[in-house]
Amino acid sequence: MLITRRPPALLTLLILALVWLSWPARAELNLPEMGDPSSALISPGQEQQLGRTLLREVRRTLPLDHDPLINSYVQSLGQRLVSSTPDAHPYFSFLVVDDPRINAFAMPGGIIGLNTGMISAARNEAEVAAVIAHEIAHVTQRHLARMYAGSSRIDLATGLAVLAGIIASAYDPNVGQAAIIGGLAAGTQARINHTRANEQEADRIGIAILAAAEYDPRAMPGFFERMMMLSRANPDSVPEFLRTHPVTANRLSDSQSRAEQYPRDGYREDSLEFRVIQARINARQDPGQTIAEHTRGRDQDDPVSRYGYATALLARGDTQGAARALDGLNDEQIPRVALNLLQAEIAQRDNRPEEAVRILARLNELYPRHLPVVHHYADALLLTGEPLMAMTVIDSLLNEGREEPGLLHLRARAADQAGQRAVSQETMAEYYFYLGQYGESLHQLELALQAPDLTPFVEERIRSKRDIVRTWIR
Incomplete structure (x- = not known):
């Protein structure tokens, strides 16, 4: 299903919301407002905490594609590239945005966003891998942290304003550029020069990641060249990727030269x-x-x-x-x-829900704890009136510590169908929390505390979660 483009007003609200959220988050991350050069960059641990906060904001704001099969494929491809990146941490998350335009973005902590239009427009799998590898390089080289390292005020409010602009620029470049410039409080030309240098470095490292993962490194300059040809053929319809990742002749030439240093054969086919x-x-x-x-x-x-x-x-x-x-x-x-x-x-x-359950039960035996299978199997079990079995299947994946809002929503439905009202509303509270809807999360916890089937053990657990959510709201 095609999701319509979000209006610019919503993007402005995103920027304001992120800056507003920086006040409770600043205490959590303990970032300095002023500092010497050694404190100009937030630590990797702080950057990952910031990434988790922004991940919830992206889930709340952007039109994400929730198809489990598509998301599983992108996660698998992304993790294959991460495993071929020497200096990458293991906590990368890959999101799919339901948008037909060609674009991608990166956020601190290893959050990578990829439009469905990017996958649709790719001539081969290596081109999709090239874009993801480029974004991984932005994260590993900490370009996002460095973007505001020269500001006189190094705090999370500044960082969130900049990062809101990065996200917003994927959907309205004018709003995004204004947010980035305002967040940096720096000259426009200095920011552009810095961005171009970052893009070139991300190309160089991304090409190395591609080759290490056995994808043809020529896919990266090939994709850039095709995007430039599309923009020349229709100047009024420049691909969004070029707006947020400006490609110059020098950058294209440099990426072509670097790719040619690798062998021409022996790479993965589609x-x-x-x-x-x-x-x-x-x-x-x-x-x-x-x-x-x-x-x-x-x-x-x-x-x-x-x-x-x-x-x-x-x-x-x-x-x-x-x-x-x-x-x-x-x-x-x-x-x-x-x-x-x-x-x-x-x-x-x-x-024919019984037939669906039969197909999915067999598939679950072959691929246990595989997200697309678990999601569809649990949904089918709910249609056949087996909520407790659905909860067991879902918990097999959630117990691994996976943060999957879609599965939490299914689990809440299953608990409700099984008559476990307190657990259902507690799970819905978790679902809303991971979507950045903290007020609704608190409301669900308050309802859970009033549920007729509330037990002392569950009550203690819910009160603890309520304290956490109240802290975020404050």
């Missing part, structure tokens, strides 16, 4: 998962176009094209047509998880 995810994104963003292209195309027998066609038909409500499109496909043609999840989704939409 994975089947990449082709399927790209087809899924295209089908969800524009079902009509996917259906038309498949119907008149020469690749009607191509398994990935049939998968995309089935996804588009299901988006239009044609469950019978979607089932026929998948008929005969096997897990050598389409990855088992993607194929079975779509088959289960068709069964659910066709009012």
Whole structure:
């Protein structure tokens, strides 16, 4: 489903909200307001704490794509690149923004955002990997912290204003540039020069990450060159990636020279998962176009094209047509998880929840604690009236310490269906907290404390959580 563009007014509110939130966060992170050069950069630990705070703000503000299969693929690709980065910490998080424009952004602590339009527009998997590797380099080289290291006031309010501008610039460059400049309280030209130097360094390191992960490093300059060609062909429609990641002739030439230093052969081919995810994104963003292209195309027998066609038909409500499109496909043609999840989704939409549970139970045995499987399996169990089993499946993943708001929402539904009102509202409070909706989180905890099934042990746990949320609100 295509999410419409957020209005500029919302982005202005994002900037104001982030600056406002800096006051309680400043005490938590204990950042200096003034300092000598040794304190000009926040510590890596502080940067990760800041990243976690901003992650909740991004969840609250930006139109994220919550499709578990798409998110699992991007997380897997991102972690593969992180594991090939010598100086990277293990706490990177990768978000998918439901936006057809070509763009990506990075935040401190290892938060990487990637638009669905970026995946859709890529000619191959190496181009998607190139963009992610570039953003990883911004994080490992601490460019975001360095952007405001020269300010006379080094505090979290300054940092949040700058970072709000970085996020906002992905959706309205004018708002973003104003926020960055205002947050830095520095000259425009100095900021641009610094940004260009950072971009060139991120290219250099990103190319090395690509090669280490066995992706063709030429994908990075190739992608840049294609973006520049698109902007020249239509000057009124410059790709958002170029607005937030300015590409100059010197930068393009430098990245080409560095990529040519690596061998030309021996790199990964496009994975089947990449082709399927790209087809899924295209089908969800524009079902009509996917259906038309498949119907008149020469690749009607191509398994990935049939998968995309089935996804588009299901988006239009044609469950019978979607089932026929998948008929005969096997897990050598389409990855088992993607194929079975779509088959289960068709069964659910066709009012056959028991068949969906059967498909997903078998899949859960093969891929236990795999996010897309757990999410769909728990949802199907709720439709067949098995909330306690759904909670068990969900907890198998949440007990690993994963921060998954979507699973928390499902768990709250399951607890409510099982008659566990206090636990349901406690879980909803966690869900809202991770979405940055602290007031609603507190409200759910207050309701939980009034639930008729509240036990002393659960009450103590909820009161402890309430104290934490009240601190954030203050």
